[in-house]
Amino acid sequence: MPRIVFKNVTKRYRNVVAVDKISFEIEDGEYVTLLGPSGCGKTTTLKLLAGLRVPDEGEIWIDNRIVNNVPPEDRDIGFVFQHFAIFPHMTVWENVTYSLRLKGWSDVKIQKVAWDALEMVKLADKIDLYPSQLSAPELQRVGLARAIAKGSKILLLDEPLSMLDLKVRQVFRHEIRKLVKKLGLTAIHVTHDQEEAMAISDKIIVMRRGKIVQIGSPRELYKKPKTLFVANFIGESNFFVGYVESVSKDISTIRIRGDYILKSNRTEFSKGDMVVVAVRKEKFHILNHNNQVPHKENVITGELILKRSVGFYSRLRVRLRSGDVIEIKISTLDALGLPLNSNIAFTVNPEDVLVYPYPKEGLEKALSVV
């Protein structure tokens, strides 16, 4: 079973630490994403796993054996590249069967696996075409077929969708996940696109500056981001600076800029602490006169300065008393009756008020995605 383990793995390039003592485990059959901004170490991690880089310290295990010094060709791993890496002078069929022929497989066997792989990626009717006759998504399907044809149980995908149009990407990502699940593969997918990671992963490993900052399911990361960076990087949040006014057994009260009071379920703070409050843009509920107000607390008011619909939801920009502008996402139906430049009131549940100690490095640096 292809279980993958990294134990305190470090990789340096000259003086730069690309990957700094990272440890994680990937179970058989999991779809795992390495997510982070560019330069965070995610691609180096993938290359270490593929055998294209050798770690300076630590151990990499695949299937209960240390593979630190095992060359890529002996690791039985399929690889899908960002830039497709398809031979332009070969047909789809030749591209997919090339490495199988090099391996010396019999014609019968090659016929079968290549055909299965091409059917799987829906290219069976295009096997005689050359890459120049294919669209970008089709080229990446060739890349996928080639990677799965040899039957490796581990599939590495390095930003496999980043060369494709957004719209294509949003559909293709679900196809890749389904393919991986159908074949029972273990997939490690590198991306900087958090929405992509959220949509398809069983588990996300969030990296920043060579270190792992959090590992969890998409919804764990969304609900309980451990740091301000994760709260900012995963999903979309508003941030407020404030002070803890009081803490009781299960509720803390925070006064934020503009003199609004927010109650939170997070109670690991003391009175007087300077904190940063994060609230997801879609966790606000509009209060209008028709609305039954379930609780009068956690009400924020401000001036509606912009309202744009993107179809099934709308984005509202609201200027608070402090002058700060926040953005909220609500259904387009709920947004319809709200006039621009009027005052609106909205509320947020205490469990959706996330609280963090004010970062020593300053808020901007703590949130920075570069």
Next chain:
Amino acid sequence: MFRGDIMPTIEFVNVTKRFLKDKLIKNLNLVIEDGSYTVLCGPTGSGKTTILLMIAGIVKPDKGEIYIDGVLVNDIPPEDRNVGIVFETYALFPHMNVIRNVTYGPWVRGYDLELAIKNGREILDMLYLSGWEDAYPHELSGGMKQRVALARAIASNSKILLLDEPLGALDAKIRGELRYELRELVKSLNLTAVHATHDIEEAMLIADKIVILNNGIVEQVGTPEEIYENPKSIFVANYVTEGNFLEGIIKSIENTHYIIELRNGDVLRANKNTQARYSINDHVICFIRSEDISIKKMTKNGNKQLKSNSFEGKIIDISFSGSFTRIEVAIEDWERPIVVRELGDIVDQYDEKEKVIVHFPDDRVRLYKYPSGKKFADILLI
């Protein structure tokens, strides 16, 4: 700054232009109004950039006429068109500081340098860049560099601002803020902006008008609302949202409804409102947006009396993208699963393999004529 006293209209009349070897913009007719923020939206290779380059004068049409402010500009060189342009990659001069980058255009044209610097500082201030006048490009973040490029594009008093994927190279977080700044800037200076992007959400958030392009052809021009509520073609419907497309035949016609039989024999009802007219036996594609479909759990003793446009199915995939939940439901005998999207995180309410009922109101079923001679899978290719 004196702007906005004469606001330009851009007009394409029967413009044809070959681009990217085998691509063709064919008989383009398009009016871009005074002071409007127009977004050209479509996939790679749809002709967005070529249209921008023709407005700028960098590329000439093969046939047809282009007018700016009523003046035929086909033979007017770029430098005389009063057009500013911003590209995806910032293209700043690395050896010049911010203010010199911004005032380069006016300086080349021999304008009063002191005035140009004063003007440049004002623009930098509007773009939250005051204090950075002496910095060099390598000292700036991606978002700042793109704002400098923007400042440079408008510093020559251009009335038309062309933006080619201006946010494409930026991180998602920075992109989110900068798109509003772009629109605010264009509006406050009364510019006419033409912005190319493949990101439909970006288009909907900033455009007055969206032009949907496909393969060199204008599929639809409209406000974001019109494009979303009333997509004129299958391509537009597919491009603006994640939808479900079902193949069927008009089986019968009632006063207010079309009755459509799907390939497996299941029947859909579609309200006639706003639909084109169809006849019995017409081959059609039914389009239902994923966000217009409701999903509910099966009750214990089954839901014997299903409303029309309700179908039993089984959840085969459920995921949460950070703003909405996406659920795929497999319905027996249907070739493709139905995709349902709901704002927020409702993943906990459902299990994979759970039996559910999906329903869509009959006024949310939009019909299109089946494109003859095409395989179903090819109809939705982008």
